[in-house]
Amino acid sequence: MKNAVFKLTLPILFGYLPLGMAFGVLFTTQLDHAWWIAPLMGILIFAGAGQILAVSLIAANAGLVEVFVAMFVLNARHLFYGLSLLGQFRGAGWRKLYLIFGLTDETYSLLTSRTRGPDKAYEQWLDFRITAFNQCYWVIGCTLGALLGDNVAFDSTGIEFALVALFIVLTLEQLKALGESFPVWIGAAAAGMAMVMVPPAHQLIGAIAMVTLALLLHYRRTALTLGKEGMSHE
Amino acid sequence: MNETTYIAAFIAVAAVATFATRVIPFLFFERHTEHPLVQHLGRYLPAAVMALLAVIFLQRSTSWTGALPGLDALLPGILVICIHLWRGNALLSIAAGTACYMMLQQTAILGA
Numbered sequence: 477m478k479n480a481v482f483k484l485t486l487p488i489l490f491g492y493l494p495l496g497m498a499f500g501v502l503f504t505t506q507l508d509h510a511w512w513i514a515p516l517m518g519i520l521i522f523a524g525a526g527q528i529l530a531v532s533l534i535a536a537n538a539g540l541v542e543v544f545v546a547m548f549v550l551n552a553r554h555l556f557y558g559l560s561l562l563g564q565f566r567g568a569g570w571r572k573l574y575l576i577f578g579l580t581d582e583t584y585s586l587l588t589s590r591t592r593g594p595d596k597a598y599e600q601w602l603d604f605r606i607t608a609f610n611q612c613y614w615v616i617g618c619t620l621g622a623l624l625g626d627n628v629a630f631d632s633t634g635i636e637f638a639l640v641a642l643f644i645v646l647t648l649e650q651l652k653a654l655g656e657s658f659p660v661w662i663g664a665a666a667a668g669m670a671m672v673m674v675p676p677a678h679q680l681i682g683a684i685a686m687v688t689l690a691l692l693l694h695y696r697r698t699a700l701t702l703g704k705e706g707m708s709h710e
Numbered sequence: 711m712n713e714t715t716y717i718a719a720f721i722a723v724a725a726v727a728t729f730a731t732r733v734i735p736f737l738f739f740e741r742h743t744e745h746p747l748v749q750h751l752g753r754y755l756p757a758a759v760m761a762l763l764a765v766i767f768l769q770r771s772t773s774w775t776g777a778l779p780g781l782d783a784l785l786p787g788i789l790v791i792c793i794h795l796w797r798g799n800a801l802l803s804i805a806a807g808t809a810c811y812m813m814l815q816q817t818a819i820l821g822a
Binding site: 490517522523534544551640644646680687688692695698699 | 716722723726729730732734736739742743747748767769770803804807808812814815816
């Protein structure tokens, strides 16, 4: 089973190593702090865009309230992720806290897309391992970047596309598992609208808010239709 | 506040803010897991979020200054879809798309 988790998280490895390294390089070249603070942030914060934003906040000597607000707003899309995992994480005991802590875009993608067996405790153990593997990749990336600075020999330009490819593959998998395509169209349409209407820094949260709103309306409509059908049967 | 205190406080605040965004749904909706609305969102939200992540990150991977704007990310993206529909092997689809994207970026065939 070790190999299965590794195989499942391999695309995350290809995505997180270069992105973590980008953060590490940015951290040591922009700031005068010890190199090991970069991996420490990978361990304690574990948020890609958040940590990259953190570099400019540290450089600007931002106030702590401002830091809180900026980090919260930037990561606000995660507010919606737990909604689809409430049942799945229930009863995971001490592991639950870590599962929630490690809920990045990529971990969320893997955890909500993979097929599950009937043994809940075992599936939660796998979820835990997936999250931990992903964070390891991220911390290794942060460390390498911070240590190597910009003396990286291998031309890995573009390797971070692995994450984009992962999202595409998982969209197809969701489509197959669900047998309904409308949420995919809602998601794509919301992304398109956000790209036109919202500045890049807030596109993700804008799109996720639109998607949630659309699903709420869809829920209301199906609830109403079901209610009417129920009455006509009486 | 000296530099060490500042960076320690900074990391603590950033960590708490990030964790807060992830834990809030579990704090406020834990008792409503069986509610039909939560079930509805749980059923459809992942697919919708995956599609929007794919679209937004695809757009961010492209350079709009080339001769054919958008093509440098769209082409590998379409390759991922085709190979995945053909073989259904996630790693193969991702590796092929990534290799294609890296080649396009590093050779700048489409004009950087």
